[in-house]
Amino acid sequence: MSMLTPLYVLGLVAVSLPVIFHLIRRMPRGQFPFSSLMFLSPSPPRLTRRSRLENILLLILRGAVLALLAFAFARPFLRQQLPLNSGNAERSRIAIVVDTSASMRRGDLWQQAIARVNEVMAEGQPFDQVAVFTCDAALRPLMGFEDMSQVEPAQRRGLVSARLKSVSPTWGATHLGQGLMDAVEIVNNDPGAASGRDRVARRIILVSDMQQGSRFNALADYPWPEEVRLELRRVAVSQKSNAGLHWLAERSPIQSSANAAELRVRVSNDADSVANEFELKWLNASGGAIGTAVTAHVPAGESRIVRVRRPNDKASRLLLSGDNCDFDNTLYVANRAEAAHSVIYLGADEPDDPEGLKFYLERALTDGLSRSIHLESVAGAKALAIRSATETPLVVVTSEPSQDQSRELKQYIESGGTALFVLTEAKPLTALASILNVPPMEVEEAKVKGYAMLGKVDFGHALFAPMAGANFNDLTQIHFWRYRRLSAAKLAGGHMLAQFENGDPALVEWQLGKGTAYLLTSGWHPADSQFSRSWKFVLFVSTLVEGDRASESNRRYFVVNESVPLSEEVKSAENASVTKPDGTKVAISSADREFVATDMPGVYLLTGGGMEQRFAVNLDPLESRTSAVGAETLEQFGCRLVGASAVAEHQERRQYLHDVQLESRQKLWQWLVLAALGLVVTETWLAGRATKQPFTEGAPS
Amino acid sequence: MSAAVANSKQSESRPQTAVGRTSFVDPATVMRIKNLQLRARAVVEGFFAGIHRSPYHGFSVEFSEYRAYTPGDDPRYLDWRLFARSDRYCVKRFEDETNLLCYLVVDLSRSMDFGSGTYTKCDYARTMAASLAHFLFTQRDAVGVLTFDEKIAEYLPPRHRPGHLRRLMGVLERATAGRSTNVARPLEQIAESVRKRGLVVLISDLLAPSDVLRPKLGYLRSRGHDVVVLRVLDRSELDFDFAAPGMFHDLETGRQLYIDPQSARAEYRRRFAAHAAELKRICIDLGIDFAELTIDQPLELALFDLLQARLRRGRRHVRHAPRRRRAAV
Helix, strand or coil, rough: CECCCHHHHHHHHHHHHHHHEEEEEEECCCCEECCCCCCCCCCCCCCHHHHHCCHHHHHHHHHHHHHHHHHHHHHECCCCCCCCCCCCCEEEEEEEEEECCHHCCCCCCCCCCCHHHHHHHCCCCCCEEEEEEEEEEEEEEEEEEHHHCCCCCCHEEEHHHHHCCCCCCCCCCEEEEEHHHHHHHHCCHHHHHCCCCCEEEEEEEEEEEEEEECHHHHHHHCCCCEEEEEEEEECCHHHCEEEEEEEEEEEEECCCCCCCEEEEEEEECCCCCHHHHHHEEEEECCCCEEEEEEEECCCCCCCEEEEEECCCCCCCCEEEEEECCCCCCCEEEECCCCCCEEEECCCCCCCCCCCCCCHHHHHHHHCCCCCEEEEEEEEECCCCCCCCCCCEEEEEECCCCHHHHHHHHHHHHHHHEEEECCCCCCCCCCCHHHHCCCCEEEECCCHHHHCCCCEEEECCCCCCCHHCCCCCCCCCCCEEEEEEECCHHHHCCCCEEEEEECCEEEEEEEEEECEEEEECCCCEEEECCCHHHHHHHHHHHHHHHHHHHCCCHHHEECCCCCCECCHHHHHHHCCCCEECCCCCCCCCCCCEEEECCCCCCCEEEECCCCCCEEEEEEEEHHHHHHCEEEEHHHHCCCCCCEEEHHHHHHHHHHHHHHHHHHHHCHHHHHHHHHHHHHHHHHHHHHHHHHCCCCCCCCCCC | CCCHHHHHHHHHHHHHHHHHCCCCCCCHHHHHCCCCHHHHHHHCCCCCCCCCCCCCCCCCEEEEEEEECCCCCHHHHEHHHHHHHHCEEEEEECCCCCEEEEEEECCHHHHCCCCCCCHHHHHHHHHHHHHHHHHHHHCCCCCEEEEEEEEEEEEEECCCCCHHHHHHHHHHHHHCCCCCCCHHHHHHHHHHHCCCCCEEEEEEEECCCCCHHHHHHHHHHCCCEEEEEEEEHHHHHHHHCCCEEEEEEECCCCCCEEEEEHHHHHHHHHHHHHHHHHHHHHHHHHHCEEEECCCCCCCCCHHHHHHHHHHHHHHHHHHHHHHHHHHHH
């Protein structure tokens, strides 16, 4: 039994008043000062007739009347679940957003999240509108408002609980900022509210671990509606040490094989971590350790870049150990494509001659490229043996090619290849002219006083676009000692991409068929210029090799839920498919431009068009930033948070209204007052009877 | 021992005699006189100036005893006739008729603030001390006063000078019942501070454990003082004649007890009488003159008690003197 106004129970104190008065009467009235009590002992109080309780029955009856009245004023009621009238109650439209990102895989976070949702469902009232959403990279409805409205209120909790048990945290990154914005729109989109029938309190209850990498920044420029309140129900793990492992780059040594790669990975340790010593070891596909482990010391809140040498192709993943959370401790590594790519160098350079062009080109090709490129050198009139424009992305010509070589080059360029002609001597450009079908271009040695610099560069072109930034477009530090002069008026349709200060062409482009031919009027070797000493040379070469294809189809590392672009070969191939790490195969049609089902970390196998390509999908690096942020972060982004006290107050008010309705239905106080009246009548009758009896000494009156 | 018995008998027989006299002034009437000196004069009026025998030996006219001459004695007082007779050097000693040095020691403890009538034991004790002082001062005796509660409150050394009696009365006027009580310690302090021997008159209710009082009174006596104890009590302390039960509040300790006088009276009287008997026995053992007065008794009785005590002491002294003289001779 509960009471609506329990303070009235204090009226029960009145029951004890007669007894208290009796006890006060027994207390001695006199206070006598006396010189010394050293000759006295305390006397037990004598029991007189006046100190005895008389008419105990009447005392009990009067006490019972007082007690019944006190209980009646306290308005008691029996607590039970009854369908209540929602007429006067405030209706709520509540969207419960449950974080299902990869960080929720830690410990028992998911079980806590289910418990929180169950709590919220239990607190809700039957006339509330409730919907449950999951959120990782995007907001997805688990049970929308429409679905929930078709379910009986009593069954909602069980249904939501069952649906939640069928869901588990994904491997996706957390985009709670965007998810909350979507939830606000859904909560605000209330067709019932448009009629203005009653007041609706709109609330979003976020059940999340509130990790740092939740991308709340999306809320920065979002005007959060005033009428929507956000309530936070946190989940947290007891052991917070977490470190993450993320791929940065892969590098192949110049003289080594393609597979003996060295990986640069980032080990980031969370700010809340206790551990700071970690171990990295390679595992094969079956989970066996390969090679020796590497240790890394990373203090809490910091990150370290670690170079890890991959022992062989069988080492398919790198495992980090030393922290308490395993979900982000594995880094999957994809092997390089089997098909070899090569750049053909046509010239008579000696091997490892630092005075030649090949020496610098070879080194520029070893780093920064998404695929392994070999430099094949062809000297003299030997056939170039170009396989295809795809396998040979670039041909560098530094000496005059033979007629056969010119034919090969023309065919290669027309099929989509890229050729770079470098003028190292002042000789007529007969071969290039024959390829381009233009008259031979006259070339002469330019007269350079001191050095020449590039005066005008077309940064809009794909070759120079990477250098277009204000920090990178200073090319004045590249000095040219020598260059060959070519008449700008006789470029035969060529597009001048760069020119020297005096207007002489430095780099000219000709489009031929699907491909491109470039002419550089100076070499990058020390005799001609400082070009090879600049980092811009490496960028120049890599852009030439990768081209505007940007090698998207050659990328081997992705994060979960990132789209994988598909190459033309794959799209045009029949029976192309992607095998996911769990063994499921996803077919690819010609209409697919990219593969989007990268929903789990691991190594994916892309097959089609007679080729096999592997790519690795890993966790989003931000997902490893698991230290929790405070509610003030959300407040900073303008979210209108409901404090814990406000939540309790709301629940209290709800409970009070519920109790008022129960009490007004049961009206137990009426029965108690009736019983009190009955007792008063009985007491009056008994008292009257007692007073009529003659008083006899010693007998109770 | 015979003197002690006589003393005891005397103190027991005196109240009936005193109360029977109609010439005494009712103490309640005396207490209405606000001025303490006038009050004392009213009590003392009618008494004669007396000569007190002193415990000190001096050189006056009445021969007391011989004492063997020791180097350093004044040779003027050598009795040459005795030397001629006995061939011994003896010095003659005479009974000194010097004035008495009297210390009136008044208890101002909290228990003295009790009185069932219109005045308290403290008022009665002050009046008694003032009367004694006045009486002695008129006999040209030196009188001092000392008041105490838990420690000595005020001390006025015995003098016989013009104005001394007024100062003494002033001390007694200021005396009110103290905040606490401890009879034992002030007695010890008195014994230590009063070096010159004299008559110490202790006016107190002596409501303290007898085993505490015994060593302190003995210590006072051992310093050579003649001690007279005048115990002042209220009639209700003797009879415990309260009628209604109630909470009795101990003035000394603040303790409260629920007492039903009807059931507690007999036990109280028994224990009080035992304590009083023990006090008397202690005084007899120590050679202290003891008198018990209730505050409804005439104040002149205190003067009688004092005089009787002095007379007894004088007789005792005279009776012992010839024996000493014979021994000296």
